[in-house]
Amino acid sequence: SFHKSKGQHILKNPLLVDSIVQKSGIKSTDVILEIGPGTGNLTKKLLEAGKMVIAVEIDPRMVLELQRRFQGTPYSSRLKVIQGDVLKTDLPYFDICVANIPYQISSPLTFKLLNHQPAFRCAIIMFQREFAMRLVAQPGDKLYCRLTVNTQLLARVSHLLKVGKNNFRPPPKVDSSVVRIEPRKPHIEVKQKEWEGFLRICFNRKNKTLGSIFKQKNVISLLEKNYKTLQSLKLSQEGLTKETNMKMDFSGFGNSMEDQGMGMEDGLDEDDEMEIEGGDSDGEEVQSEFKDKVTAVLKEGDFEEKRSSKLSLQEFLYLLSLFNKAGIHFS
Numbered sequence: 001s002f003h004k005s006k007g008q009h010i011l012k013n014p015l016l017v018d019s020i021v022q023k024s025g026i027k028s029t030d031v032i033l034e035i036g037p038g039t040g041n042l043t044k045k046l047l048e049a050g051k052m053v054i055a056v057e058i059d060p061r062m063v064l065e066l067q068r069r070f071q072g073t074p075y076s077s078r079l080k081v082i083q084g085d086v087l088k089t090d091l092p093y094f095d096i097c098v099a100n101i102p103y104q105i106s107s108p109l110t111f112k113l114l115n116h117q118p119a120f121r122c123a124i125i126m127f128q129r130e131f132a133m134r135l136v137a138q139p140g141d142k143l144y145c146r147l148t149v150n151t152q153l154l155a156r157v158s159h160l161l162k163v164g165k166n167n168f169r170p171p172p173k174v175d176s177s178v179v180r181i182e183p184r185k186p187h188i189e190v191k192q193k194e195w196e197g198f199l200r201i202c203f204n205r206k207n208k209t210l211g212s213i214f215k216q217k218n219v220i221s222l223l224e225k226n227y228k229t230l231q232s233l234k235l236s237q238e239g240l241t242k243e244t245n246m247k248m249d250f251s252g253f254g255n256s257m258e259d260q261g262m263g264m265e266d267g268l269d270e271d272d273e274m275e276i277e278g279g280d281s282d283g284e285e286v287q288s289e290f291k292d293k294v295t296a297v298l299k300e301g302d303f304e305e306k307r308s309s310k311l312s313l314q315e316f317l318y319l320l321s322l323f324n325k326a327g328i329h330f331s
C-alpha cells in the first residue's frame, strides 16, 4: 500500500529513531515541525520529547492512520496534523524541525525552511546520502557545488548520522544520512538576484579557472549589458536632478531582496556543468575594454587562477563585493 511517488519508506528500526530524537536536542518546551510523519514512529518519540508536534502529511490515508494511532492517548492534544503538500503549505511557527522526508522534495524543502520567518533553531533531516554530502561539503570536496554554497550562505550544516537502506521498509535504493541545519543568525546580507546570477556563472564550469570563465564572450556581454543599463540609468537620473531638480524614486531599482527565487532549480543537476546560453563558447573570447575591467577585478582579489570548486563562501562573498564595487552587476 506504499506509494513510491510519495517516497514512503517507513523507519522500522526503533533504536535509530531514538538516536535521531536524541541527537536533535529537543527541549520540553519545543514546538516541533515534522514533515511526512507517515505511520508515526518518529512522531511518537517527538511527542514524548517536546511540547507539541505539528505534522504535515500529504497522504490522507497516512493522516487517518496517524490520528487513529494517537486517539484517546494523552498525546492527541499535543499533536496537530496538517494534511497537504508541505511545499504548498504555509508553515506555522516552530522551534525545531525533525523529519524523515521523501527525497524528491529535498532541495525545495531545504530552501523553503531556510527562508521561513521567524527562523527556527535547527532542522534535523534525513536526506539521501549524496544530497546530504553536498550540503556539508567543503571547498575542494568532490560534491562541493552551487547547492552547497547557497545552503551554507543561509545555514551551518553538519552531518549527524549515516543510515543504511535496511533501516527502512520498504528499503529505498540509496543510503541516507541525517543532517543538522542551523539557520545563521544574523543573516549574511546579500542581494538575492545578484548572488544567484553570480554563483550561476561561477559554477557554470566549477573546475575551470575564474579567469577563463570571466573571459567567455557570453559572460562578458551579459555583464557589459548590465553595466551599461546601470550607467545610463545613473546618467539620466543625474541629468534629471540637475536640469529640472526633480527627485526621481529609483528605490526599487537593483533591489532584489523580494526575490525568493532560490529553490526548485537548486537540485542535484548542477554538477553537469552545462554551458550558459550561447552554446559552446569555450574558445570564444573577446577583446574589449570591458573584459579588461572584469579581469582587473579578478586580479585585484587574486582570483584569476582560482576555481569555484575550491572557493570558500567567504571568498565568493568577497569576489562579489569587488565586482559590485567596480560597478559590475549580475542582475
Ligand code: SAM
Pocket (backbone or CB within 6 Å): 006, 007, 008, 009, 010, 011, 012, 035, 036, 037, 038, 039, 040, 041, 042, 056, 057, 058, 059, 062, 084, 085, 086, 087, 099, 100, 101, 102, 105
Ligand atoms: N516519518 C515516517 C517514518 O520515518 O517512518 C515516514 C517517512 S516517509 C520517507 C515520507 C512521508 O512523507 C510519507 O508518509 C509520505 O506520504 C509523506 N510525503 C510525501 N510527499 C510529501 C509532501 N510533499 N508533503 C508532505 N508529506 C509528504
